[in-house]
Amino acid sequence: MSENESTDQRVADFERLRPRLFGIAYRMLGTVEDAEDVVQESYLRWHDAGAGSARNAEAWLVSVTTRLAIDRLRRAEIERAAYVGSWLPEPVATPSPLPLPDRSAELASDLSMAFLVLLERLAPEERAAFLLREVFGADYAEIARVLERSEAACRQIVHRARERVRDEKRRATTPPPDARERLVERFVTALAAEDEAGLLALFADDVVWVSDGGGKAPSIRNVVSGAERVARLAVGYERKGRGLVRHEIALINGEPAVLTLVAGRTLFTTSFAVEGGRISAVYRVLNPDKLRRVGPPPYLDDASALRSPEGGSP
Numbered sequence: 001m002s003e004n005e006s007t008d009q010r011v012a013d014f015e016r017l018r019p020r021l022f023g024i025a026y027r028m029l030g031t032v033e034d035a036e037d038v039v040q041e042s043y044l045r046w047h048d049a050g051a052g053s054a055r056n057a058e059a060w061l062v063s064v065t066t067r068l069a070i071d072r073l074r075r076a077e078i079e080r081a082a083y084v085g086s087w088l089p090e091p092v093a094t095p096s097p098l099p100l101p102d103r104s105a106e107l108a109s110d111l112s113m114a115f116l117v118l119l120e121r122l123a124p125e126e127r128a129a130f131l132l133r134e135v136f137g138a139d140y141a142e143i144a145r146v147l148e149r150s151e152a153a154c155r156q157i158v159h160r161a162r163e164r165v166r167d168e169k170r171r172a173t174t175p176p177p178d179a180r181e182r183l184v185e186r187f188v189t190a191l192a193a194e195d196e197a198g199l200l201a202l203f204a205d206d207v208v209w210v211s212d213g214g215g216k217a218p219s220i221r222n223v224v225s226g227a228e229r230v231a232r233l234a235v236g237y238e239r240k241g242r243g244l245v246r247h248e249i250a251l252i253n254g255e256p257a258v259l260t261l262v263a264g265r266t267l268f269t270t271s272f273a274v275e276g277g278r279i280s281a282v283y284r285v286l287n288p289d290k291l292r293r294v295g296p297p298p299y300l301d302d303a304s305a306l307r308s309p310e311g312g313s314p
Helices: 003-029 032-049 051-081 111-117 122-135 140-147 153-169 175-192 196-200 227-240
Strands: 202-212 243-250 255-262 264-277 278-285
Touching: 003 032, 003 051, 032 051, 051 122, 051 140, 111 122, 111 264, 111 278, 122 140, 122 153, 140 153, 175 196, 175 227, 175 243, 175 255, 175 264, 196 227, 202 227, 202 255, 243 264
Parallel strands: 202 278
Antiparallel strands: 243 255, 255 264, 264 278
16 A cells, blocks of 8 residues: 555544544533544544554544543643633534534434533543443443553443442433423423423422533523522523523534524523423523534623623623
8 A cells, every 4th residue: 555545544544533533522521622622633643653553543543532631631620620600511503504523423422411511520531431431332441441541440430430420310311302392392481481480390399500601701600509599590580681582492412402592693502401300400501602513603792781680790
């Protein structure tokens, strides 16, 4: 094989694996830009490694991408400690007309905002081992190669991660898509009617409300818990935006969610965790830097007047 043919084959191998690599990196990091950076760095290392790395392209690239994501996540933990208010993963419209590298089944499952929030409980290596095993079906020998640990150690890491995440994920059951969409429709109807009683009927008693404004959009900086407080908060926010906002149901991170618009521009997204047929968590992303993958650029001019009814500040 000529050098050009070898290079073409390596590029083809990488492009074939790009969705899988992006799927790993996005679930690890929770932001599209960071995931794309990690995948691009993986490509550069793949290119520089030469023909010797091509014997098992998938194993090589998965290992490098995962290690890069672990390193990036360790740095991100320091940045997120200084983040203003709550940090939530970046929402992504699915399917999306944008030319994102996520057009395969690699990004179609275990993508929900609720699942990504649960992953935040895990340390970087735990997160990597758990995802490789539980989402991507890697065997322990492969995980051991990626993490440069023994298989026994990797089994322990995955076991601990399962204990911290899996039970909670089962508890926050995902209803069938049509039932979930009806639940979101009822939420939007009650919200538009400023119907606190209607919202209370949808919420679990211990529902939580988490907002991510990142210091760049008005939001509640602390987690709000309890059905009555969350219903009051949702209605209060709706009143602040009366005549300005409209809500659309959209597929975000693989599940029905709410896209809220001002003058046709994205203001925020609202995603949900569901338990026993009721909403157990509301995740609202207002940080404009995180809204680029759910619609046009966010429009904050008119929305700057919106303030949290419970006194939250940007």
